[in-house]
Amino acid sequence: MVARSFCASTLSGRGARFVYYHITMKSLTLFILTFSLFNVFALSQDAIIDKKIDSLLNLMSLEEKLGQLNQTIGTWSVSTTERISEEQAAMIRQGKIGSFLGIIGAFETGRIQRIAVKESRLGIPLLFGLDVIHGFRTVFPIPLAEASTWNPDLIERAARVAANEASAAGIQWTFAPMVDIARDPRWGRIAEGSGEDPYLGSVFAAARVRGFQGKNLSDVGAILACAKHFAAYGGAEAGKDYNTVDLSERTLREIYSPPFKAAVDAGVWTLMSAFNEISGVPSSGNRWLLTDLLRNEWGFKGFVVSDWTAISELQNHGAASSRTDAGILALRAGVDIDMVSGIYENELVDAVRTKKLPQEYVDQAVRRVLKAKFAYGLFDHPYRNCDTLREKSEMLTPDHLALARTVAQQSIVLLKNGKNILPLDKSVRTIALIGPLADNRIDPLGPWAGVGRPDDVVTVLEGVKQKILPQTKLLFARGCTISSDSSADIEQAVRVVNQADVAVVVLGEGAHMSGEAASRSNLDLPGRQNELLKAIHRTGKPIVLVLMNGRPLTISWAAENVNAIVEAWFLGVQSGNAIADVLFGDVNPSGKLPATFPRSVGQIPLYYNHKNTGRPIADSNKYTSKYLDVPNTPLYPFGFGLSYTKFSYSNIWASSRTIAKNQEIRIAVDVENSGKRTGDEVVQLYVQDEAASVTRPVRELKGFKRVNLKPGEKQSVEFVLTPEHLSFYNLEMIKVVESGAFSAFVGGNSVDVLKTKFDVE
Numbered sequence: 098m099v100a101r102s103f104c105a106s107t108l109s110g111r112g113a114r115f116v117y118y119h120i121t122m123k124s125l126t127l128f129i130l131t132f133s134l135f136n137v138f139a140l141s142q143d144a145i146i147d148k149k150i151d152s153l154l155n156l157m158s159l160e161e162k163l164g165q166l167n168q169t170i171g172t173w174s175v176s177t178t179e180r181i182s183e184e185q186a187a188m189i190r191q192g193k194i195g196s197f198l199g200i201i202g203a204f205e206t207g208r209i210q211r212i213a214v215k216e217s218r219l220g221i222p223l224l225f226g227l228d229v230i231h232g233f234r235t236v237f238p239i240p241l242a243e244a245s246t247w248n249p250d251l252i253e254r255a256a257r258v259a260a261n262e263a264s265a266a267g268i269q270w271t272f273a274p275m276v277d278i279a280r281d282p283r284w285g286r287i288a289e290g291s292g293e294d295p296y297l298g299s300v301f302a303a304a305r306v307r308g309f310q311g312k313n314l315s316d317v318g319a320i321l322a323c324a325k326h327f328a329a330y331g332g333a334e335a336g337k338d339y340n341t342v343d344l345s346e347r348t349l350r351e352i353y354s355p356p357f358k359a360a361v362d363a364g365v366w367t368l369m370s371a372f373n374e375i376s377g378v379p380s381s382g383n384r385w386l387l388t389d390l391l392r393n394e395w396g397f398k399g400f401v402v403s404d405w406t407a408i409s410e411l412q413n414h415g416a417a418s419s420r421t422d423a424g425i426l427a428l429r430a431g432v433d434i435d436m437v438s439g440i441y442e443n444e445l446v447d448a449v450r451t452k453k454l455p456q457e458y459v460d461q462a463v464r465r466v467l468k469a470k471f472a473y474g475l476f477d478h479p480y481r482n483c484d485t486l487r488e489k490s491e492m493l494t495p496d497h498l499a500l501a502r503t504v505a506q507q508s509i510v511l512l513k514n515g516k517n518i519l520p521l522d523k524s525v526r527t528i529a530l531i532g533p534l535a536d537n538r539i540d541p542l543g544p545w546a547g548v549g550r551p552d553d554v555v556t557v558l559e560g561v562k563q564k565i566l567p568q569t570k571l572l573f574a575r576g577c578t579i580s581s582d583s584s585a586d587i588e589q590a591v592r593v594v595n596q597a598d599v600a601v602v603v604l605g606e607g608a609h610m611s612g613e614a615a616s617r618s619n620l621d622l623p624g625r626q627n628e629l630l631k632a633i634h635r636t637g638k639p640i641v642l643v644l645m646n647g648r649p650l651t652i653s654w655a656a657e658n659v660n661a662i663v664e665a666w667f668l669g670v671q672s673g674n675a676i677a678d679v680l681f682g683d684v685n686p687s688g689k690l691p692a693t694f695p696r697s698v699g700q701i702p703l704y705y706n707h708k709n710t711g712r713p714i715a716d717s718n719k720y721t722s723k724y725l726d727v728p729n730t731p732l733y734p735f736g737f738g739l740s741y742t743k744f745s746y747s748n749i750w751a752s753s754r755t756i757a758k759n760q761e762i763r764i765a766v767d768v769e770n771s772g773k774r775t776g777d778e779v780v781q782l783y784v785q786d787e788a789a790s791v792t793r794p795v796r797e798l799k800g801f802k803r804v805n806l807k808p809g810e811k812q813s814v815e816f817v818l819t820p821e822h823l824s825f826y827n828l829e830m831i832k833v834v835e836s837g838a839f840s841a842f843v844g845g846n847s848v849d850v851l852k853t854k855f856d857v858e
Contacts, residue, residue, distance in 0.1 A: 161219065165195035171200035205267065224469075229547055231547070234547065235497040236549035237501050244297065245690065246688060249301055252301060257318070263320055268320060269321060280704045283618060284648075287331070294735065297801075309322040310322050326371035328354060329342045330342070342376075347826055358395055368397065370387065379416050382417070382427055399468075400462070403434065421440075424454075509665050521599065521681050524565075524569060532629070535602075536573060544608050560676055564678075572593045574590040579605075579623060600638050602659075630659070634658055641659075651694075653696050653732055682741065685742065700729075707794060707795060751764055759834075761817050762818050764843065768814050769812075779802070781800075781843065786825065791825060836857050838854060
């Protein structure tokens with residue numbers, strides 16, 4: 098079989114392609130017949146693919162190999178519907194492009210794929226990738242909002258819808274999920290991840306990978322997932338995008354790496370290297386990170402793609418003196434595909450031929466890329482995502498919109514509800530709806546909104562109109578813009594509020610103010626929005642503040658002065674419906690914060706799972722770790738979120754007072770709905786290792802469960818703590834469980850908890 102396959106390498110042109118497919122298909126048939134009695138076919142699929150890749154590598158020229166490692170972007174021109182240039186078409190025919198990003202549409206991707214399959218020498222199919230972050234045409238809430246659901250099963254379904262729509266439009270690969278941990282809300286890309294906690298981030302990373310890739314990559318609607326940005330991109334100094342990251346290996350392993358490891362364990366096929374450096378070594382040139390840790394220690398079998406021009410940026414970092422050196426450094430480190438910078442395709446041919454770069458690094462990277470293409474079925478079905486009829490039928494379906502509404506409902510976090518002003522009575526006489534985001538179709542989509550369109554968005558104004566009774570009068574005034582300095586419209590808004598019984602004020606950020614390259618040094622409401630809010634407050638009318646934003650904001654004045662605050666984030670196409678559902682009580686809010694809300698930017702970074710200090714805060718002693726002008730505590734802690742009902746916790750217990758290092762322990766608590774409405778509560782489990790060879794955080798999330806309770810209903814909620822939950826990296830950077838005392842905390846957020854203790858012997 099091997100000899101006959103290798104014989105194909107002596108042929109050229111279309112004949113080589115024909116003989117290659119003909120021989121390998123015969124060999125596959127012979128293999129199945131020979132070994133079927135031993136039931137090893139399923140165990141040998143990798144071996145069969147490896148043989149095919151061996152044959153193909155022997156057919157490929159060096160230029161064609163480097164072409165597989167070259168990713169470029171389509172040409173967007175208003176004068177044509179064709180998304181590649183003639184030069185790019187020629188490069189495809191020469192085998193010099195392996196993948197594209199940014200090309201959308203079943204017809205166009207199919208047309209371009211035919212050039213690769215029918216007109217190139219070896220007929221190797223292309224990969225088409227896109228940033229499908231929180232939906233494709235059906236735009237879901239931003240990932241930070243989705244994390245507020247604390248409902249991974251629901252978010253897996255949302256990723257499945259996004260994959261289904263994207264695949265129908267010709268996409269085979271998404272540059273998602275973003276799994277970076279973010280402890281600094283000044284960093285704009287906190288909007289794209291799951292917040293500050295490695296455990297919560299890991300759960301959502303795995304859920305999104307499963308959603309995008311499905312149970313099997315051959316399933317209709319599956320696309321390749323890409324965990325990004327590896328690694329510690331969210332730890333940028335000062336919250337400034339693309340900035341330096343300087344941290345210990347322990348922090349890298351315990352805080353920033355777990356979501357990536359969870360994605361790998363969930364079977365993610367691709368990872369993206371980060372822009373940033375880590376302790377002096379840029380991620381895209383870090384062999385320890387991309388090879389020693391990712392591949393050798395974690396067992397990752399897929400391929401790594403750079404972020405946009407990250408390889409050429411190795412020169413800006415000062416890690417490479419030329420484009421050639423940058424390409425050599427990245428490929429040796431383990432970056433398999435060069436996104437956009439063109440270094441692999443242009444500079445590395447001579448580097449290999451002059452022996453500056455051993456060809457084994459090229460072959461190794463090509464093998465990984467080809468393996469993903471085989472796994473996705475592109476060699477057998479290169480046009481699997483090129484059905485224009487399917488593309489038309491899959492977008493914005495009623496089922497997709499219904500799911501988007503459910504996700505948006507569960508993403509909403511009720512931060513304050515003074516005197517139970519919410520839910521609003523649908524028969525209230527007059528409602529004033531105020532704010533630049535109240536009748537806004539663009540910004541609710543949020544950053545990285547796929548191919549979502551403003552016309553798809555249900556505004557808050559529309560959602561409220563559909564809820565109120567016919568006799569209720571709804572008055573609207575914008576009041577101000579999101580970020581301008583003009584206060585010309587504030588007086589009109591005040592006049593409108595004076596005519597109403599209650600004011601619903603919708604304020605926040607523009608979508609462009611969160612996401613990539615959107616760092617902020619001031620996290621107050623931008624523009625004149627605070628001035629508008631204070632002017633409305635002076636009317637004395639009850640105020641419900643609805644926030645739309647992509648990060649925690651500093652809203653201390655609002656928290657003290659307005660009646661109710663609803664954190665709505667950017668909720669996507671069903672924004673208005675979901676917000677109205679919560680405002681009028683058709684849905685009882687159940688969201689919990691995945692990131693801490695600071696009182697001021699001076700507290701940042703502020704996160705719940707911090708280490709203690711030798712001088713913990715004590716109000717009676719000045720010489721302790723605290724501020725002179727603001728409390729240490731957050732405005733709203735991690736895991737916080739109110740409901741229209743009340744949940745009471747009691748009777749926490751541990752199944753044993755003492756366990757061995759290799760044993761599990763059960764922690765349980767009674768949760769009762771002591772209010773008057775049915776509602777969901779997210780019960781959270783935290784652990785503290787009280788004394789260890791390496792200092793441990795004051796609390797670490799180790800489990801959570803969502804429970805639905807009717808008024809008066811009580812349920813015992815049980816968690817199982819495994820040795821993995823109790824382990825950490827010791828002084829030798831080996832993961833261990835140490836003997837000693839542990840505390841377990843259970844409650845509705847990271848602060849308001851019950852406590853029990855146990856010992857590990």
